[in-house]
Amino acid sequence: MLAAISDPTRRAILDRLTHGPARVTDVAEPFEMSLAAVSKHVRMLERAGLARRARRGREHTLTLDARPLRQVVRWTSRYERFWNERLDRLEAFLAQKEQGK
Amino acid sequence: MLAAISDPTRRAILDRLTHGPARVTDVAEPFEMSLAAVSKHVRMLERAGLARRARRGREHTLTLDARPLRQVVRWTSRYERFWNERLDRLEAFLAQKEQGK
Numbered sequence: 034m035l036a037a038i039s040d041p042t043r044r045a046i047l048d049r050l051t052h053g054p055a056r057v058t059d060v061a062e063p064f065e066m067s068l069a070a071v072s073k074h075v076r077m078l079e080r081a082g083l084a085r086r087a088r089r090g091r092e093h094t095l096t097l098d099a100r101p102l103r104q105v106v107r108w109t110s111r112y113e114r115f116w117n118e119r120l121d122r123l124e125a126f127l128a129q130k131e132q133g134k
Numbered sequence: 135m136l137a138a139i140s141d142p143t144r145r146a147i148l149d150r151l152t153h154g155p156a157r158v159t160d161v162a163e164p165f166e167m168s169l170a171a172v173s174k175h176v177r178m179l180e181r182a183g184l185a186r187r188a189r190r191g192r193e194h195t196l197t198l199d200a201r202p203l204r205q206v207v208r209w210t211s212r213y214e215r216f217w218n219e220r221l222d223r224l225e226a227f228l229a230q231k232e233q234g235k
Contacts, residue, residue, distance in 0.1 A: 035136055035137075035139055035140035036136075036137070036140040038136055038209075039136035039137040039140055044209070047213070051212070051213070051216065097213075097216060099213040099214075099216035099217045100217045102210045102213050102214075102217070103217060105206060105210050106207070106210050106211075106214070108139075108145070109203045109206050109207050109210070110207075111152070112148070112152070112198075112200040112203050113200075113203075113207070115152065115198060115200035116200045116201045116203070116204060
């Protein structure tokens with residue numbers, strides 16, 4: 034899933050889908066690549082569970098499913114205290130300097 | 135950077151570094167792979183800015199730098215409302231059902 038969002042084209046597709054469901058052809062439009070290339074990116078998003086495709090005849094509509102991103106949030110939040118600790122130490126240092134004036 | 139954390143070995147190395155700085159050889163120990171293979175993973179983490187290597191003679195010590203992960207948090211937080219909206223709709227639906235009893 035992290036591999037799916039590590040590509041800027043795929044992140045742009047997800048971003049497009051935050052505005053609502055869209056046809057694959059519409060999603061492909063802003064990119065300077067073939068529909069086949071965009072479809073490949075879309076399939077990676079589907080496999081990661083981030084996009085769902087509904088078929089009505091020849092029309093394929095994509096919908097965002099952001100839920101798998103919760104895992105990413107859960108994983109990164111374990112590291113949050115490490116950059117916070119760094120900031121805490123910096124703040125303590127600055128406060129001490131301030132007192133020593 | 136997302137590519138750097140998309141690999142389970144690299145995530146395990148980062149996890150190891152949350153316990154404090156560690157030598158590359160110690161970091162490599164739990165993995166069933168060559169030191170060269172682990173070093174390659176470490177270099178990817180260094181390039182992503184997630185680990186720093188300090189050399190003292192032949193001893194290479196790694197330190198975690200979690201700060202680049204803030205970008206991941208920032209990016210994913212834009213999607214948070216999409217899974218929350220889904221939950222909100224579900225809650226509203228359940229509340230309505232409860233009232234209709």
